[in-house]
Amino acid sequence: MNAPVHPHALSTAELQALDSAHFLHPFTDHKGLAAKGARVITHADDIYVWDSEGKKILDAMSGLWCVNAGYGRKELADVAHAQMMKLPFYNSFFQTTNEPAVRLAARLAELAPAVDGRRFQHVFFSSSGSESNDTNVRMARRYWDLMGQPQRKVIISRHNAYHGSTMAGASLGGMSAMHAQGDLPIPNITHIQQPYYYELAEPGESQDAFGLRAARWLEDKILEIGPEKVAAFIAEPVQGAGGVIIPPATYWPEIQRIVDKYGILLISDEVICAFGRLGHWFAYEKFGYKPDLVTFAKAVTSGYIPLGGVLVGDRVAQVLIDKGGEFNHGYTYSGHPVACAVALANLDIMERENLPGRVRDDVGPYLAEVFEQFKSHPLVGDAETCGFVAGLVLVQDKATRKAFPEDWAVGMMCRAHCFGNGLVMRAVGDRMIIAPPLTMTRAQIDEMAVLIKKALDLTLQELQSQGKFGIR
Numbered sequence: 250m251n252a253p254v255h256p257h258a259l260s261t262a263e264l265q266a267l268d269s270a271h272f273l274h275p276f277t278d279h280k281g282l283a284a285k286g287a288r289v290i291t292h293a294d295d296i297y298v299w300d301s302e303g304k305k306i307l308d309a310m311s312g313l314w315c316v317n318a319g320y321g322r323k324e325l326a327d328v329a330h331a332q333m334m335k336l337p338f339y340n341s342f343f344q345t346t347n348e349p350a351v352r353l354a355a356r357l358a359e360l361a362p363a364v365d366g367r368r369f370q371h372v373f374f375s376s377s378g379s380e381s382n383d384t385n386v387r388m389a390r391r392y393w394d395l396m397g398q399p400q401r402k403v404i405i406s407r408h409n410a411y412h413g414s415t416m417a418g419a420s421l422g423g424m425s426a427m428h429a430q431g432d433l434p435i436p437n438i439t440h441i442q443q444p445y446y447y448e449l450a451e452p453g454e455s456q457d458a459f460g461l462r463a464a465r466w467l468e469d470k471i472l473e474i475g476p477e478k479v480a481a482f483i484a485e486p487v488q489g490a491g492g493v494i495i496p497p498a499t500y501w502p503e504i505q506r507i508v509d510k511y512g513i514l515l516i517s518d519e520v521i522c523a524f525g526r527l528g529h530w531f532a533y534e535k536f537g538y539k540p541d542l543v544t545f546a547k548a549v550t551s552g553y554i555p556l557g558g559v560l561v562g563d564r565v566a567q568v569l570i571d572k573g574g575e576f577n578h579g580y581t582y583s584g585h586p587v588a589c590a591v592a593l594a595n596l597d598i599m600e601r602e603n604l605p606g607r608v609r610d611d612v613g614p615y616l617a618e619v620f621e622q623f624k625s626h627p628l629v630g631d632a633e634t635c636g637f638v639a640g641l642v643l644v645q646d647k648a649t650r651k652a653f654p655e656d657w658a659v660g661m662m663c664r665a666h667c668f669g670n671g672l673v674m675r676a677v678g679d680r681m682i683i684a685p686p687l688t689m690t691r692a693q694i695d696e697m698a699v700l701i702k703k704a705l706d707l708t709l710q711e712l713q714s715q716g717k718f719g720i721r
Contacts, residue, residue: 307693407484556592616637640681
């Protein structure tokens with residue numbers, strides 16, 4: 250695929266200079282980027298992107314966990330154009346609505362499965378996952394106010410979780426580096442340990458036993474705080490930005506037992522996991538738990554235009570409706586007509602091509618087979634998949650699970666070899682992770698596996714050349 254040529258096209262160097270002069274990037278060491286120059290992505294198609302030097306790159310992260318339907322979907326651009334010509338924007342304040350927002354809310358209510366009679370008939374729209382999790386904080390606390398229990402303010406999350414980068418979102422997340430900047434977390438948000446079996450299991454402990462023990466950290470925290478003060482527990486079904494941490498099968502049923510026992514709200518943050526990523530429209534269905542609020546964003550539009558929101562379960566929605574009074578919260582772009590129109594067309598694609606089913610029954614199991622083979626590589630301590638997310642743990646000693654020293658930055662070393670050989674693979678510490686577009690074929694999984702193997706081999710060679718691996 251050739252990039253479209255602009256009559257006043259800038260060279261890579263010119264774009265990099267302008268970028269350095271004016272564009273402050275998210276999660277970036279700006280001094281380091283200025284010295285190096287940003288990679289300029291010019292166009293994309295299917296599961297590939299191209300840079301300004303013409304290099305083709307297999308995007309195994311689907312943008313940022315979001316391009317589930319793949320790049321180059323002209324019908325999404327056509328829908329956006331048609332909606333812009335009809336109604337490019339109107340707000341949903343002041344008792345006003347628009348047709349795409351209404352249709353999308355109804356469509357999401359239809360797609361979200363009921364579990365044990367608990368339904369999702371209402372949606373609150375935002376523009377991102379971060380905004381949606383801010384909404385969750387406001388809504389959970391408003392719920393308990395209306396229930397006559399205003400002291401229930403504390404929200405429990407997990408260490409190494411990611412729930413966004415706004416003040417509330419970053420506070421809910423358990424990333425210490427984010428908390429160190431901005432005096433976070435804000436009050437009444439606390440954290441428990443993550444269910445990371447490979448790192449936290451005791452010697453000889455089974456996955457099932459660890460899953461139960463990890464879930465009971467929540468009960469310990471509730472009792473420490475006082476059940477009468479706890480509003481909600483928020484968690485990702487599978488932790489994404491924390492390194493694709495997949496909980497044992499016993500974890501979520503025990504979490505459900507605990508939240509039911511103490512009557513607290515359960516918030517399922519599915520910004521990454523929803524819309525087919527784990528082989529289901531929503532991940533809570535896969536794991537069988539019953540959330541009260543479900544955060545979504547990213548893949549609802551396959552990333553083509555910003556949109557997020559919260560599925561609001563009957564337990565919370567009916568209190569907000571029946572008790573009355575204004576909920577003093579919202580965003581200019583809540584229910585943006587263009588974003589909602591694109592989301593509807595994107596969901597049409599996903600239903601027509603059965604992308605969740607493909608992940609569940611075909612390409613997801615095949616990805617698991619392929620990743621299992623990486624366990625034999627000298628650098629790989631573990632390889633895990635769940636649907637269409639996967640992670641490799643790079644270790645210094647497989648037998649003892651000894652990690653590399655943090656300052657060796659082995660994950661970043663491997664990531665550089667990935668980029669150098671035409672592959673986007675993300676490094677989270679020394680965990681290498683992927684989340685490809687759901688349209689990826691078995692042949693493209695094989696193509697990706699070759700590139701991953703090459704990056705692992707080059708990383709191993711670099712470590713050996715530095716005397717950091719395999720030398721006693």
